[in-house]
Amino acid sequence: MVNITIGKELEGLTTTTKNMAYSTLLLAVGLSLGSFLLLLIGVYIYFLWRRKGQKQCKEYVSTTTLPSCTTPILLTQRSRNGPDEIPFLLPPRLKSSPRKREREEKKMGGMELINTHRGSLTVESWYPVGTLREDLYWVPDVSDASPRPDRAVQLCFSVAFRHDNEQLLITLLHLSNFPACFHGNVTLAELRLLPDNRRRHQAKARCEGCNLEFNDSFVFQVSSVCVSQCVLSVCVLSVDQGGGRHTVGRVLFPLEGQLGEGGRLLWKDLETSYNNQFSELGEMQVSLNYCPSLQRLTVARLKARGLQSHTDTGVYFQVSLHIHSQLIKSQRTPVVSGEAEPDFSNKMTFKLRPSQVDKACLCLELFGQGPAPIGVVMLGPLMYARGPQLHHWTDMLNTPNELVKQWHGLGRPT
Structure with missing residues (x-):
């Protein structure tokens, strides 16, 4: 009895397994057929789209007309790989009339027109691309320029x-x-x-x-x-x-x-300024230095020469820093007497911010025993000085790592 029951159960399982195998096989066949049908439909649509594009291109080429004054350089060209390639058209070139060609030849001084061959492309006429701007290439004409006859x-x-x-x-x-x-x-x-x-x-x-x-x-x-x-x-x-x-x-x-x-x-x-350096009052030498990082203006190595008087009684320099009309600081050297060319070896420093350099000036005055100065020299930017005094100040600003030394003629105090 037990063997009969087990046999029936095995027969049921075998039937179920066979049904599942048949279902799987049918599903695989259906998916394959569906994929093949989709592929065929895609290929058919592609060929329809391609044929439609070729037809439109042929209609465009057949209906395209060129102006009467132009001729195509190269007509349609087909590939050797297939009979239904899309044609193409190169740009036309202008045909110049005989009168225009004669004018061009006269304008170019009888030169032949340029013939440029690039495959089947031939260019036989001039094409202007623009003109030169003369103001960008202006060169001064010095052939007729000459200085005046004075010295x-x-x-x-x-x-x-x-x-x-x-x-x-x-x-x-x-x-x-x-x-x-x-x-x-x-x-x-x-x-x-x-x-x-x-x-x-x-x-x-x-x-x-x-x-x-x-x-x-x-x-x-x-x-x-x-x-x-x-x-x-x-x-x-x-x-x-x-x-x-x-x-x-x-x-x-x-x-x-x-x-x-x-x-x-x-x-x-x-x-x-070479012939104006000498002054009847004498000359002075001064060395200047300005350090922007330290905001420091240095005046050193003051000397004098060519003084007509006051050497026996003694002379000294007074150096003043001004910003516009305001006196910022004033220093003076010791009195030196009995020398024809007195030398003041001391060094003076002034606090000066970089933003104040174009507004500041140095006034160097030479004094004797009297209250009035013997001579004066003003050093500074264009607002205060000209000539060697202005150039000395500018050189000082352009060389911050060295002392700039120069002689100046003493001017009369105002």
């Missing part, structure tokens, strides 16, 4: 302003009637755009003698609003064999009203 030291330079990119173009050309006492030295020219002394350029003369050549161009980036308020400063220096720098003279050229269309060629006299 003044004159500087030849050109000034041009490019409004598009806001650039001031300065070209140094010649320096005529150069003094003979500087012929053996190296001649430099320093360009600055005042009142901003931080931007400067330097040029070196290419030869020696009475007439010097520079032929150097420099660019200052300045806005068109501010350029009319600027002053071009060109300072001519002579450097001796020992490295000493001597100021020959300078040119101050205000730009207001001087910048028209194109450029200008100018001859300007140098405000010479």
